[in-house]
Amino acid sequence: MKLAMWTYEGPPHVGAMRIATAMKGVHYVLHAPQGDTYADLLFTMIERRDHRPPVTYTTFQARDLGADTAQLLQDACRDAVERFQPDALLVGASCTAELIQDDPGGLAEGMNLSIPVVPLELPSYQRKENFGADETLFQMVKRLAKPCPRDEQISCNLLGPTALGFRHRDDVAELTKLLGEMGIKINAVMPLNARLQDVERLGAAHFNVLMYPETAESAARYLERAFDQPFTKNIPIGVGATEDFLAEISTLTGLPVTVDRSRLRLPWWSRSVDSTYLTGKRVFIFGDATHACAMARIARDELGFQVVGLGCYNREGARKLRQLAEEFGVKGLVTDDHLEVEEAIVELVPELILGTQMERHIAKRLGTACAVVSAPVHVQDFPARFAPQMGFEGANVIFDTVIHPLVMGLEEHLLTMFREDFEFHDAAGPSHHGAKASKPIDNLMPMDEANVPNLGDGAPVWHQDAEQELKKIPFFVRGKARRNTEEYARERGVVEISRETLYDAKAHYAR
């Protein structure tokens, strides 16, 4: 039994819904009680889909349990096929139905329906949403893909984009463009907007682009075995990673990298002098392993940040993430408990958090700048505009996304110079966020409390004058100043921090 307030991932059948909802002409019959229908709103509200997810829930009730819930499932399958006329049927159980052991997949297969049935066994009490998506995609591909001759023109499949995915729609468009510039045709995108015939023809491609290992790694590995299709290992998020990806494709296909780099702006935006203030900013990164790892490289190598913390919530990606964290000289945090993530953030006192919607809420509570770079995300992270994460445009988008929450470079200086200014003060927030501006407040901001690392017994004591001086430091670096000073004091066995200690520490850590 595990105590959870908020979760990063839903149950595995929601992962299956993400596959079914992404596709066209596929219907999912889910043996589940009425409450499970909430999952529809993930797609209609958060992603603003204009159609109901193609899911029929059997919605059995307590009174059905003594009777024939199996019949209920078979009726639901028959009705769904008749009413929606899908090309293929997915059949599975949610957590409650798993307990009553009706074997929905087997029941549906025994019905001799006129269309292919893909039974799903998703262990609800062991696994989570990403597993559910990955397993569903794997089962569909395994059951439905047929051997077929290779395309004449070099072609590939894009694997992994689902419904409710973080920027999946736009990543597909960006990669289609990049690959097109190299003369590579997209044979099929799977599962986003795919139909049964696209699944059947997956084997015609020369190779696969594994966009998101979270949702498509099993399918990619199966296709490698079954159809001798290699798949890409680089995830093209960030400038360097996109170049690696293109080089990998070139090796796979023998085609030269002929892409238009003129639309790539991140490198110059990052080199331009006004970006100097980004240097060494302490950043904490958390998300799914794929996005977290990609962001870490961007943060360090392409923006000049200091990565002080790196973590992911999906244990499937733990090894990759821990390896990278070690390379970055930080400890990889693998947990699906948001309270643990919050603890890590409080302790590390980053100036910027790059995370999921969970970290956005943590950041809000702590008063720290934050940008969302990974699922799970909420409605505001499904923008109307084109906003990929992958490829060159993705890099441009990420630059904007990551910079936006920060106080601008020159503004930082104004905040430092004019501490009591009526417009430039801590509580006003960055001046380009109009709605946040407020009147200055006299007392210490509450986040100061939150920013105090818990050093336990023997922590140095702050003198009044040092405390006063600390308040004159802008809020976005105050936590760091406090932390550095205390660390400096402890290392030297100083038990009382005076104004002098503060400035000694400042000089010590000067960069």
Added chain:
Amino acid sequence: MTAAPTKILKERGQHEVFCGLTSILWLHRKMPDAFFLIVGSRTCAHLMQSAAGVMIFAEPRFATAILEEGDLAGMDDMHEELDRVVAQLLSRRPDIKRLFLVGSCPSEVIKLDLEKAASRLHGIYDHVAICNFSGSGIETTFTQGEDQCLATLVSQLREGDEPNLVILGALPDVVEGQMKLLLSQMGVSNVHVLPTTNHDDDIWVGPNTSFMLTQPFLTDAWQMMTRRGATYIEAGFPFGAEGSYRWLRALVDAWGLELELFEQAVAKPYARAKDALARIRPELEGKSIFFMPDSQLEVPLARFLHEELGMRPMEVGMPYVTPGIHATDMDALPEYCLISEGQDVDLQLARVRKHRPDITVCGLGLANPLEAEGLTTKWAIELVFTPVHFFEQAADLAGLFARPLRRSGLLNMDAAE
């Protein structure tokens, strides 16, 4: 006065409603000293998070004890695990005075006895009141979670002979304040509201207790009050000017209160509400409306919209109908209105498409798909999360229905000539 609808269409098929756990979203705000621990699956936790979304992200006073593979092996271990989770929770939140163990679909199916767990745990933590109720989707829909919670609270009230008035139903604080003020101006004392904000409030029930409901979904709590000897004062629900007036008037009649004092107390708010509604009426009058079953508020709201604003209810769906509670409002609906109980969502959507009502009240899963078909919708959940009861909220309630219509009228994305 038109004749009332005579028959109820009962349907059985796919239901598209939340389960009772969702009630925790407002119950935990209403009871600041209480914590709700759902004993369930990852799905339960995900539902709470998705339904609540960004609404409340302060450390919530609800959580899920997620059952894992190992827990399903044996019942003894499961109780041990639950004790461990409760210990973890209470050490993290020493401020908690009441703990509700909330049953879910999986815990009901495996027959985990939460009543037994609650009494065992209360033996360990005597400073915390620990009780249980079910919010499971195989037994309850959406607002029935509050019903189950209140039924449990009612069963635990102390016996008492002194006359009192118990009002059942969670209301936003501002509305509860307005209601209490009106009642005191009418000369009513010994008024208790359940759920209480404060666990220590002394509330009793007995042969001299009268009770009223402010929410139409409290069937089990209503039965429990009756079983405990209290007398129900029947009334339609206090929505709009007339609904609020009649609800209070029912109390005056039942208790033989001074009529003049009552008229004095309600005169101004009643007039204000009528004025405000008259201004909104042109936007809604004659418009047709279709309610998908959701919160049990459907019949009382349809009554308000039909009687006080002249709307035409085509179909009013309810997850379930309790005649003893809903009859008064239902009798005020027009004969042409179809009352449906239960749901087969696809058949019902076919009726929506046939009628093409001016406005369809439905759950979040259906709203955007219907909008995409050119139908105007109102999310039902907003009616539960917004202050809508009594005189001062009459116009706000009407506004919730007028706004989507106004919006579809405002948007114009065609090229200028």
